[in-house]
Amino acid sequence: MFAIDDLRRALAAHRTQTLGGRRRAAVAIVVHGGSAEPELLFIERARHPADPWSGHMAFPGGRMDPGDADARAAAERETLEELGLSLEGAERLGQLDDLNAGIRLVAPLVLSAFVYRLDARAPLTPNHEVAEALWVPVPALLDPARHVGYRYGPRRWPGVCVGDPDRHVVWGLTYRLLEALFGVVGTRFPARSR
Numbered sequence: 468m469f470a471i472d473d474l475r476r477a478l479a480a481h482r483t484q485t486l487g488g489r490r491r492a493a494v495a496i497v498v499h500g501g502s503a504e505p506e507l508l509f510i511e512r513a514r515h516p517a518d519p520w521s522g523h524m525a526f527p528g529g530r531m532d533p534g535d536a537d538a539r540a541a542a543e544r545e546t547l548e549e550l551g552l553s554l555e556g557a558e559r560l561g562q563l564d565d566l567n568a569g570i571r572l573v574a575p576l577v578l579s580a581f582v583y584r585l586d587a588r589a590p591l592t593p594n595h596e597v598a599e600a601l602w603v604p605v606p607a608l609l610d611p612a613r614h615v616g617y618r619y620g621p622r623r624w625p626g627v628c629v630g631d632p633d634r635h636v637v638w639g640l641t642y643r644l645l646e647a648l649f650g651v652v653g654t655r656f657p658a659r660s661r
Contacts, residue, residue: 471505473502474524478651491578493538493542494542496582496583497527497585497603498560504601507603509629509632511601514598522634524637527597528549529549544610550592550600551591561582563581614628615636629635
């Protein structure tokens, strides 16, 4: 199982591998344990023709702006902008390893992920970039029946259904971040489905 105390200890001991790069983005993985089981916060990105991740499930976040002190500041700023959720009083649990997120983009993009804990669900006010915000119980993410193959382009990718099967499937970079999060804690993530 996945307990917040285990996550806290694992991230404190984790030696984060960071990648260099001029183009950077960052996300906030927000967990709360105010209910019987921990939940993670996801967003469904609003549909926009200029957004390559349009309509996808993600963690709140986005690209670094010149005014951001670092990637963590970008994750916190983006979470506030996208959801009206300030992480200022949240417990900072740690950081996952950076990912190379720019495989299909012109220049490499480095993605950093920072993990935060809230005592309880916070009120959310999604902006125009977010179609919907969902709190998903950790046991649902670990349920093998929810792990599906997600078709994007000509391929099927491993994914996990977190809501409506036609809209709320976590796949791609966000799926890789989930694998990394559960891997740090030592909780076995179900086998990838294709």
